[in-house]
Amino acid sequence: MTTSTTSESSAVTHLLDLQALVVSVRRRRRLWCSLALLGLLLGAALAVLRPPAPAAVTKVLVAHKEDQPNDTGTLIRTDVELLGTTRIAAKALQSLKSAEPPEDFMKDYRGTGLTNNLLQIDVTGDTDAEAVARAKALADAFVADHVRRMRAAAGAETKALSDQADRMRDELAQVNEAIGDRSPESEPKASASIESLFARRAELNSRIADFDQRAEEARMGTPRIVAGTQIVDAPRAVKHSLPKAAATNAAIGLVLGLVLGLAVAAVGTVVADRPVLRREIAGNLGASVIAELPRTPRWSARLWQRRRIRAARARLTASLARTVRGSAEPVSLLELGCARSTSVIALDLARALAAEGPVVVIDDLPGLQRAHRGQKPGGPDVVGVERAAAVPHEVRRLGVGSVAPGTAWTGLPDLGTQTVLVVRAGHAGAAWLHTVARQLADLLIPVIGVVLIDPDPRDRTDGTLWDGLHTALRGHNERLARENVTGRLRTERPSWAVRVPDSDQEAR
Structure with a gap:
């Protein structure tokens, strides 16, 4: 139950790991x-x-009777929509004497409300002159339509007010006729009815005066609206700059x-889901990251880059040499996504170990022998995996192979009973890293460590596992148990691992 919970938690953490995503x-x-x-x-x-396309622009100042300082642009939006109607387009085409359908013409222009009272009209055409003519025709058609609508609205309002005033005058005439020459003093008994007639006459006179005033304001407001609606920016062609x-x-x-x-x-x-960070790669392979190396460039690098790469290779070679010297069993280098870098590392390591005794590199990596051809004479021998059985036991063996998809897993023990994985960051998915760790564990090949190629320079995660024996190294524990059963001592080392001086051999 604990293991399952831990796996689920790590999976959720991986999905939410923003650092890994950014990297x-x-x-x-x-x-x-x-x-x-x-x-x-x-x-x-x-x-x-x-x-x-050639374009022209013009601006129209639009006056509204209902203009208010706090207007949110509703009126100008209405004008923009009215500009995009077939009635305006048809009037403009009529003035241009064009037979183009209004529906097609409407696709060539648009209106934009710049302020509550300023309308901009953008028109396109085949030429600048045509675009300017279209813009002027549209502006004139819109102004004429707006003025007509305002006049029609003002006329309708004036007529309605005048009709209402006329009805009031007719009623006033009836009231005056009912009053005649009577007064409350002349007819004390009918004083209440006479007073109501006088009050009604006063109310009718007031309302008639109000209606007359409103009708006059409606008539006077129309010229202001007509004069205020005009073209304020003459149609002009829009200049386009290609750069x-x-x-x-x-x-x-x-x-x-x-x-x-x-x-x-x-x-x-x-x-x-390709791990890039040290902690992810180490966790998926079940082995700690023991060294890093920038990826060897395919083309010529800058001077300081070459120096940095050479220094990193020298440190990596020294570290791997110490690891191999302390191993009692053959060690292999298995690459994943970095065959060229692994070839260089293997040859450097073999040359470093050749100073202490004969070294044979067992090659199961395409391209290693080609890389060895350019080396100086006297370096380590490189043989194919088919000749591994003929290598004497007293000669130190260094295997080089691959754990990429398609690997023949059963042939990996011929390269070495222990291995150092050389992995390029971000090359393989997490599922394949788990497969590599599981296959190596099933073959009883413990992973000494991981050499990370092309790591992210900003990666600050820890690639060291403090509880990794139960993952990929479980095969190492099983092999210890089996060898203890057979009676072989774990401290026993092959003859090539211990160099005995000649004087000691004679004494023995």
């Missing part, structure tokens, strides 16, 4: 940089190959390509 995305910078560059080039090319358009499109393409590249890299990282 993996950064390592795939070639992808998103390439997409960003592609977007930049496509944006610039689009500006050159598809330049914008500016190319730069703008290139910037937009760069941003879109970069965003797309980062998204693809992030999704690919999550889907592929």
Whole structure:
């Protein structure tokens, strides 16, 4: 139950590990940089190959009867929608004497409300002159339609107010006729009814005066609206700058390509599940990271990079030499995603061990013998795995092979009964790292450590396992038990592992 809970927790942590995600995305910078560059080039090319159509712009000041200081732009939005109607388009085409359908013409222009009373009209055409003519026709058609609507609204309002005032006058005439020459003093008995007639007459006079005033205001407001609605910016052609358009499109393409590249890299990282950090690789392989080495560049590197790589190779060779010298059994180097770097490491290690005695490199890695051809004479011998059985037991053996997909697992014990894994960060998925650890454990080949190739320079995680004996090294424990049963001493070392001086041999 505890083991299951631990596995589930580690899996959840892995899915939510933002550090690993950032590192993996950064390592795939070639992808998103390439997409960003592609977007930049496509944006610039689009500006050159598809330049914008000739366009013209004009601005119209629109006056409304219902203008209020706190208007949120509802009136100008209404004007924008009215501009995009077939009635306005048809009137503009009529003034242009064009037979183009209004529906098609409406696709070539648009209105934009800049403020509560300022409308901008953008029009495109085949030429600058045509675009300017279209803009003027549209502006004139809109102004004429707006003025007509305002006049019609004011006329309807004035007529309604005048009709209401006329009805009041008719009623007032009836009241005056009912009053006649009577007064409350002349007819004391009917004083109440006479007073109500006088009150009604006063109310009717007031309302008639109010309606007359409102009708006059409606008539007086129309000229103000008509005069206020006008073209304030004459139609003019819009000048397009090709360098500016190319730069703008290139910037937009760069941003879109970069965003797309980062998204693809992030999704690919999550889907592929390829560990990059030291702690992830060590945890999946069940072995500690004992050394690191920058990936050997395929092309010529800069001077300081070559010096740094040579210094790192020298430190790695010395560390592996100490590990191999202290081993009583043959050791192999098994690569995963870094065959070229493993070949270089194997030859450097073999040369370092050759100073202490004969060393034979058992090659099961394509390209190792080709790399050995360029070495100086007197170096270690490199033989194929088919000749491994002919190598004398007193000669130190160093196997070199691969644990990439398609590996013949049963042939790995011929390379060495212990191994150092040389793994390139971010190359293999977590599932395959588990497979490698399980197969090596089943073959009773303990993993001494992991050499990490091309690590992330900003990785600060710990690649040391403090409780790793129960994972990939479980085969080592099983082999200890089996060898103890057969009676072999674990302290016994092969003859090539201990160099006895000649004087001691004669004494014996």
